[in-house]
Amino acid sequence: MSKSAEIYRKNLPFYYPIVGDIPPSRAARFLAKAFRKEDRSRLTVVDAGCGEGRDTLFLLREGFHVIALDASERNLKVLSQKSIEANIASGMLECRIADLAKKIPIGDSEVDALLDVWVLGPIILRYDGKAGAIRYLKEVYRVLKLGGLFVSEFETLIPNLSSEELKKYFANLVKGFFSIITLESIETDYVHYLAIQNLHRIEENSAILAITQKEDIRRGVKKYPKLSKTPSFDPSRGS
Numbered sequence: 290m291s292k293s294a295e296i297y298r299k300n301l302p303f304y305y306p307i308v309g310d311i312p313p314s315r316a317a318r319f320l321a322k323a324f325r326k327e328d329r330s331r332l333t334v335v336d337a338g339c340g341e342g343r344d345t346l347f348l349l350r351e352g353f354h355v356i357a358l359d360a361s362e363r364n365l366k367v368l369s370q371k372s373i374e375a376n377i378a379s380g381m382l383e384c385r386i387a388d389l390a391k392k393i394p395i396g397d398s399e400v401d402a403l404l405d406v407w408v409l410g411p412i413i414l415r416y417d418g419k420a421g422a423i424r425y426l427k428e429v430y431r432v433l434k435l436g437g438l439f440v441s442e443f444e445t446l447i448p449n450l451s452s453e454e455l456k457k458y459f460a461n462l463v464k465g466f467f468s469i470i471t472l473e474s475i476e477t478d479y480v481h482y483l484a485i486q487n488l489h490r491i492e493e494n495s496a497i498l499a500i501t502q503k504e505d506i507r508r509g510v511k512k513y514p515k516l517s518k519t520p521s522f523d524p525s526r527g528s
């Protein structure tokens with residue numbers, strides 16, 4: 290088991306009473322708008338490190354089929370219960386225990402988009418190092434369909450990294466796997482936990498929203514299937 294999964298598999302009682310019901314992330318709203326409503330029920334989206342599922346529930350309400358992954362069984366139980374209370378049709382949500390720094394429990398090229406909010410940057414990089422992060426990105430690449438989207442809300446605990454440096458850091462990390470569609474600075478007001486004993490307030494502008502797409506690196510050519518993406522990724526528009 291990876292270090293991050295080991296830490297987060299334990300209950301983190303301080304965190305979810307604070308953030309369990311905060312609004313969906315910018316990344317999730319961005320992702321939803323990338324696909325036409327009429328296509329969504331046929332598309333599979335993964336919420337990697339879903340927590341109690343604020344984004345999973347949003348994506349389900351937006352009409353996607355969602356596979357929610359987390360190291361914590363407790364989180365997945367809470368999410369399942371919330372989806373029942375929200376009258377989500379059975380079959381639209383699958384919850385799977387996962388250790389993302391080791392393996393994503395999904396077959397090759399099955400996924401249209403993968404959402405990563407506050408997992409790769411503050412957790413996997415921190416606890417499993419760059420090797421763990423690369424392993425995870427290779428797994429993300431494997432499970433995505435060609436042309437599929439990897440959408441990440443990303444920050445790291447490397448101190449004093451400016452937004453521009455953060456963008457470069459991210460671009461370097463995904464180089465060779467994904468082509469970058471958008472990297473933008475975002476603000477966040479919420480307290481996120483990194484460990485029980487270490488509640489941490491993310492500074493304004495210390496995060497980026499990254500929209501990337503799986504390209505065919507084997508042949509060195511960009512050959513995308515026809516995605517039902519809307520042409521604009523403007524997150525300020527309603528979905």
Ligand SMILES: C[S@@+](CC[C@H](N)C(=O)[O-])C[C@H]1O[C@@H](n2cnc3c(N)ncnc32)[C@H](O)[C@@H]1O
Pocket residue numbers: 291293294295297298314337338339340341342343344358359360361364387388389390391405406407408412481482
């Ligand atoms: C900071 S929370 C973010 C939760 C959610 N994405 C959100 O934005 O509300 C990180 C989540 O990743 C999960 N996690 C941490 N390490 C993991 C790993 N190696 N594999 C799977 N999940 C992991 C934790 O259990 C936790 O639910």
